[in-house]
Amino acid sequence: MIRLENLGKSFGKFDAVREVSLEVPKGAFLVLVGPSGCGKSTMLRMLAGLETPTSGRIVFGKDTVSDGEKGWTIDPARRNVGLVFQSYALWPHMTVAGNVDWPLKVAGLGKPERRQRTDEVLRLLAIDGLAGRYPNEISGGQQQRVAIARMIAPRPGILLFDEPLSNLDAKLRVEMRTELLRVHRATGATSVYVTHDQVEAMTMASHVAVLNGGRVEQFDPPAGLVADPHTAFVATFVGTPPANLVPVSALPPMLAQDLPADASAMYRPEDLSVSTGAGATSLAFDFAEASPVAGRVMITGTREDRRLTAVVDGAPAFAVGDTAHFVLPPKPAAIFAANGERLS
């Protein structure tokens, strides 16, 4: 179990993380997701014990491991965590096996035990054939596997991942997602995973914390984020494609009449349809792109600085420069105030 209580971290006057409170059970896969600079990496480094919080507490199971009020934190090595760095941080002068073995050696394990454990994790990650290679002699995806093997070898209770897939190409990224989940299940550990890619969050997480400006905007399972976004930021950040947000002032008068004037209305892409002619509940946009998605068509229109995306069963053939009329449903899925708060 991991519990964060009012966790905060400031660097001088800059508050990187503010009043974060959340709790996940043992075995959970917690994803911290948000745009760059939202404080997610700082949170992960506090969990790892590499940074000391300036306020609040971190509790693993029954033990408080960091206390910002008292300004102390338990050494990274003693808090039963493992970390995969974004850069992998493989020691370049040690072979693949050496990288996995060294932490075990530092932990004081005997030689036969170390060899057995090293073999085991290298096999688990399907890199046992690379044991004698140096890090600069293997591919990026293989380096990634070595970094994971090195982390899980000492059997930590908590696995921490700092944007581990950001250096891989798109196809490898999808494969490694599956691989990571497999490792997560095989170890039975609690994982905390930092990413700016909401797709990774939605596909891997049991719990997602969406961060923005150092705060948690919403903490829910993935389905909850899409079904019931608490803020305008979450609404437009998660989901593939994410929901559309239209200022009430830009809506057709017929739809705008019962809504607060300075609010924004949220429409899900699957609730829209597209036509070539204008209607009473449609908005005119310049056709931008269309792409087939799983038997349906995703159409995007732009006008000024706004984008609108619809996912429809069939659509007229538009060319760039055509005007596409996006037909809105009678009621928006949600309404957000100007400050991003959800109204209904």
Add this chain to the structure above:
Amino acid sequence: MTTTTLARGLRLDGVTVLKLSVLALVGVLIAAPLLRIVLDTLAPDAIIAWSEVTTGRLSRNLLWLPLINTLILGVVVACGCVLIGGFLAWLVVMTDVPWRRTIGLMATLPFMIPSFATALAWGSLFRNSRVGGQSGFLEGLGLAIPDWLSWGMVPTLIVLIAHYYSLAFTVIAAALATVNSDLVEAAEIAGAKRSRILFGIVLPVALPAVVAGASLTFAGAVSNFAAPALLGLPVRMQTMATRLFGLIEVGQTARGYVIAILLIVISALFLWAGNAVVSGRRSYATITGKGGRAKRFQLGAARGPLFVVAALICLLTTVVPVVILIASSLAPSSSALLSNWTLHYWIGASDPSIAQGQPGIFSNPFILSGTSMTLALGATVAITTTVAGLLVAFVLARYGRGPLAGAINQLSFLPLLVPGIAFGAAYIALFGAPIGPFPALYGTFPLLVLAGTAYLMPFAVQTGRAVIQQVSGDLDESARMTGASFPRRLAAITVPLASRGLAAGALIVFVKIMRDLSLVVLLFTPTTPLLSVLAYRYASEGFGQFANAITVVILVISIVATLLANRLQTKSQPWLKS
């Protein structure tokens, strides 16, 4: 069909002709002198020099004692430089020591100060009366300076370490900067203690740089002429460089050439061995990806004391020698550096009561002509070297395949392995006598230009490569896509991009020539006076003030040119970024 074949055949021929002419250029400049010096010692009447030097009655004094001294210098200087340079690099790159940037900058400066300047400054402070002449400042204060601190091995070692440690610093700092702090944090998470992280992670990763730093400083120390000549020769401590100089000065050229060849072999052997250790499978090309941040090692209570140590090292090797040189160029007696200051040694007219009637350096026509000669040589070599380097770099970049290009590449970097004084000897061997219709060049300005151009070729080729990499390829091609003609591309893209880099490289070549002593000391003749050799001559004849004044002139010119070069090419010093 025929036209393409013809065109291809012609183009191929053009390339081959270009390659052959470049090969001929580096061949004449670099390979020919080195070949000639070997052949000279193998001539029937000279070959006996080999046995005289290595096994003969005089071999102990000719070769073996100087060899032992040279190796002691090399080994101790390499160790000292790696320790001091490595310590400073660690402080600057990996810790939270205060004033890191300033220390980092200061630590690169000693290499800019010529080693004879540091040696002269040492003499002004530590000379004792053993060899006669003026005594130094400290003895003037009433301290008894023992011989071992005034002359011979110990002061030579100290001066060379003070000069070369910045080379080790630069190499090691650059390597440490690539040690991602993630590597250290990953070890912390594994539970390793500080000492274990240092010995298990940081040092092994930095090892190639440490080895490179050691072999570079070793090669520098064994080929250095100025320091052992100024501090060792007065008490008959010979190194191979000073022995080589002495033999050629007295006309025993064959023996001198043998020593030169052996010196080249020793220097090259260690550079090669260092390279062999570093390259290969465990070259540790750092794995870089996204991420990685600099988290500095907290020094805690040691922060203050370590800063003081670093600051002392930097001050003692940069500011202090320069201040001493300036002071002693003004003081009539180096035993009283701070009293009776006079500008006599700078501008005074000849006065029989002072320094045997030597006029001040700016009133001495010989020194004035030496100044203009030195500046002219610096400027000429800067231009010839840059042009030649660019040509070689261009050929290697565009047509870098095949045995011809391989030979050009190898030859143009060969001077890196050759000590300056041995290179000078090789130039005497080749150009000392007329070749066919060409007159002997010994004692002429062109000889100095040729030798300087050849000696600095590796540096110029590197500059040229960097410039070409920066300019050619995508940038030129994208300009071509717009339909710009070749002259237009040259004027709008290539020249603006290349000019700064080339100018900065040329200025650095200029500085290197200005402060060089070892290459030109053998090529010096009264018709081609050069400042560094004049300073050396004055110093060895006991006119310390004049030597120091000339050295200050060299320093000022070098510093101005270096600053200019730095401005042109905002130097990238990645280890200084936080």
